[in-house]
Amino acid sequence: MQQLKVCELFAGVGGFRLGLENTEHYKVVWSNQWEPSTKMQHASLVYEARFGAENHSNTNIETVETIEIPDHDILVGGFPCQDYSVATSLKNSKGLIGKKGVLWWSIHRILSEKKNKPKYLFLENVDRLLKSPSTQRGRDFAVMLRSLSDLGYAVEWRVINAAEYGMPQRRRRVFFLAYLKGSAIHSKLKNTPPADWILHDGTFCDSFPLEQTAQNLVSFELDKDLVALSNTFNNKKSLSPFLNAGVCIEGKVTTLKTTPSFDEKRTVLSDILEKDDIAPEYYIDEADLPKWEYLKGSKKEIRKTKAGFEYNYSEGSMVFPDALDQPSRTIITGEGGKSPSRFKHVVQTPKGLRRLLPIELERLNMFPDNHTKLDGISDAKRAFFMGNALVVGIVEKVGASLFRKITEIEKQVQS
Incomplete structure (x- = not known):
């Protein structure tokens, strides 16, 4: 199989790109990085210095027309954790809008408007996403899963702490992969018992093995009406129903609590x-x-x-x-x-x-030495980049597993 074409949003200094391109199975064809609060676009300068300015956009993603973004196989990004509540637009009672400046809705818009939707999504966020906001724990993630289901995507997610798999930093993040209806992997996921996918057959457990805790599986359906879901999801309970691993297919969620299974060398x-x-x-x-x-x-x-x-x-x-x-x-x-x-x-x-x-902070996120070193970029700014970045090693391992999984399932379908 040839390389998969990648669109990288909220690119920062290029953690997703490094991890995916390290596997040699992916090629970034378009990227976007925009820091709204600063005049100097420091992260974008580093990104361009490392990867070149071609096909890189340093513009507010909310103002980028979908038509300007080339077709791609996989959309990736670590988007900001914000308030993802939904409202009905006044002009069109069927039109759904989130708050302006909430960048999840930019991803949603691109996926909605793309004639050739990407077959795969690979997204990252702080694990707080699974239990926010505090008044309706889990609502934000529920809105995301429901809107992805409506767009034709099945989703698997995992909370991964890099240090629990031998990497040098305790950094806990939620990663989720989504597969478009019509792709071989979507069909395979749909026809596999959810617990088997989470524990044995899925993409995340291939690179980050786990064990189920004693806790039973939790399953529930997400309201089809996104506005109603946003207004009422879990508004009487104190705990989020979303556990640290799960899948969502056509609005049906299955989630369970898992623990890492890892006994290899650890970096300290x-x-x-x-x-x-x-x-x-x-x-x-x-x-x-x-x-x-x-x-x-x-x-x-x-x-x-x-x-x-x-x-x-x-x-x-x-x-x-x-x-x-x-x-x-x-x-x-x-x-x-x-x-x-x-x-x-x-x-x-x-x-x-x-x-x-700064070079040590880069190593803790598994970036190449001096990746962020550039004239005009202070050491404090370099540290700031690493505070915002993801662990490259996680992206690399998941990227390799995803490519393996796609190739394997497509071969089974063809035979």
């Missing part, structure tokens, strides 16, 4: 550290140490709001410095810069305590 924080030539500004100044210790430590104290209202504040302590014999904690966007922080990584070295370098 010490494995990715640079040993020599560390710039002095990365070492923690003795004078700042008490502030770091305070922020990382446990607290029980009375604090005041700006309005003068007093309240009790408490939080537990964090490991300080970070454990070198474990995978790292999750990188967040505020990782860069010298100022003391509860969430920045600090490691003990023979020369003293220091923060992590």
